[in-house]
Amino acid sequence: MWKLFGNKKRRRSPLNWRYVLYIALVAVGFLLIIAATQEILTWEGEDSDARDEYENLRTMFPIITEKPSPTAASPSGENPTLNDPDSESPSDHAPDPHEEQRLLSIAALTEINPDFIGWITIWDVLDYPVVRGSNNSRYLYETFAGQRNSSGVLFMDYRIRRGFDEHVCIIYGHNMRDDSMFTPLRQYTNRGFMAENPYIAIANTAGDVMVYRVFATKLTDAWDNVYNIDFSSTEAAAAAIPGAQSEAIRYLILSTCTTSADNNERLLIYAALMA
Numbered sequence: 001m002w003k004l005f006g007n008k009k010r011r012r013s014p015l016n017w018r019y020v021l022y023i024a025l026v027a028v029g030f031l032l033i034i035a036a037t038q039e040i041l042t043w044e045g046e047d048s049d050a051r052d053e054y055e056n057l058r059t060m061f062p063i064i065t066e067k068p069s070p071t072a073a074s075p076s077g078e079n080p081t082l083n084d085p086d087s088e089s090p091s092d093h094a095p096d097p098h099e100e101q102r103l104l105s106i107a108a109l110t111e112i113n114p115d116f117i118g119w120i121t122i123w124d125v126l127d128y129p130v131v132r133g134s135n136n137s138r139y140l141y142e143t144f145a146g147q148r149n150s151s152g153v154l155f156m157d158y159r160i161r162r163g164f165d166e167h168v169c170i171i172y173g174h175n176m177r178d179d180s181m182f183t184p185l186r187q188y189t190n191r192g193f194m195a196e197n198p199y200i201a202i203a204n205t206a207g208d209v210m211v212y213r214v215f216a217t218k219l220t221d222a223w224d225n226v227y228n229i230d231f232s233s234t235e236a237a238a239a240a241i242p243g244a245q246s247e248a249i250r251y252l253i254l255s256t257c258t259t260s261a262d263n264n265e266r267l268l269i270y271a272a273l274m275a
Contacts, residue, residue: 047178050151053143054180058127061105062098064201065209067123096209103207110205113144117156117163119203120171125184130171130202132156132163140174151176160231164204168229168237170253175267182256188217188269200252200271212252212271216242222264226253241270249273 096102109116115131129144131153139155142148154173160166173182187193200212220226230236241251254269 047151047176047180049147050143050149051178051180053145053147054128057109057129057144060108061119061129061203062101064098064102064119064121064203065096065211068199068211099207102203106203106205106207109144113146115139116144117205120154121201121203122184122197123199123201125187125197126182128154128173128181130154130156132160133158136172150174151181154181157231162231164202164210164250166231166237166250167234168231168241168251168253170226170229170255172255175256175258182254185254185256185267185269186258188214189219189267200254202252210250211274213274214269214271216270218242218268218270219258220266220268221262222266224266224268226255226268 106116109119109129113129113131115133116129117132118130119128120130121127131139131144133139133155135158136155139153141150141152143151144153152174154171156163157170157172160169163169173185175181175183175186188197194214194217198214200214202210202212204210218224226240229240237251241253250273252271252273254271256267257263258265258267
């Protein structure tokens with residue numbers, strides 16, 4: 001009886017490794033889904049925070065000037081009458097009624113961020129403050145108000161010490177998922193869009209408003225010569241501008257990445273200061 005009921009060992013069923021592997025893969029899948037969801041929520045939260053911050057800053061800064069009408073667009077990509085003294089310049093207007101308020105706003109923005117160097121407006125396209133840091137890395141993931149955020153802020157190349165008085169200025173900005181920052185610039189590859197939105201206005205910290213006209217775009221990479229310009233040399237700077245007409249002209253270059261699978265692809269927008 002003892003042998004029949006008390007001393008019989010239970011046989012263990014063999015371990016099913018396929019089942020264990022299946023459970024492990026399911027667990028890993030759930031963890032990946034949770035991690036991806038958290039990352040998406042973080043992105044959306046950052047995008048929302050950045051939008052709110054820059055919307056608040058826009059309420060502080062008055063309209064730069066009236067929107068010029070897009071006359072004599074240049075679909076060929078050549079500079080349109082930039083040095084023609086008889087051509088009407090968008091800056092040839094009556095005294096700017098926003099000038100006093102703009103100077104007060106500049107003082108307030110400089111107090112928030114001493115690296116503030118100007119405000120860029122492309123009517124109906126984008127409207128942002130511009131900073132210049134001590135390097136070209138700081139503001140990649142830091143907003144104007146100093147918050148850690150993937151939107152960053154538009155920033156001028158730190159090597160441009162004379163600011164917008166330099167012969168060539170480069171401003172960098174992200175191509176964001178929510179169409180903010182420099183994302184709208186990709187529309188300039190469409191000549192019809194360029195013809196309808198040719199003007200870029202810059203207000204510097206002295207309160208002066210400069211109006212540039214877009215005349216060319218370029219798809220390139222992160223190693224383009226434009227990123228290695230010697231800004232102290234007008235000759236070197238002019239050599240980096242396609243179709244540059246004169247060393248007396250000041251140029252503005254806007255640079256952003258693209259949606260290409262190649263993370264090193266860049267889009268450049270070239271604009272020249274109106275006479």
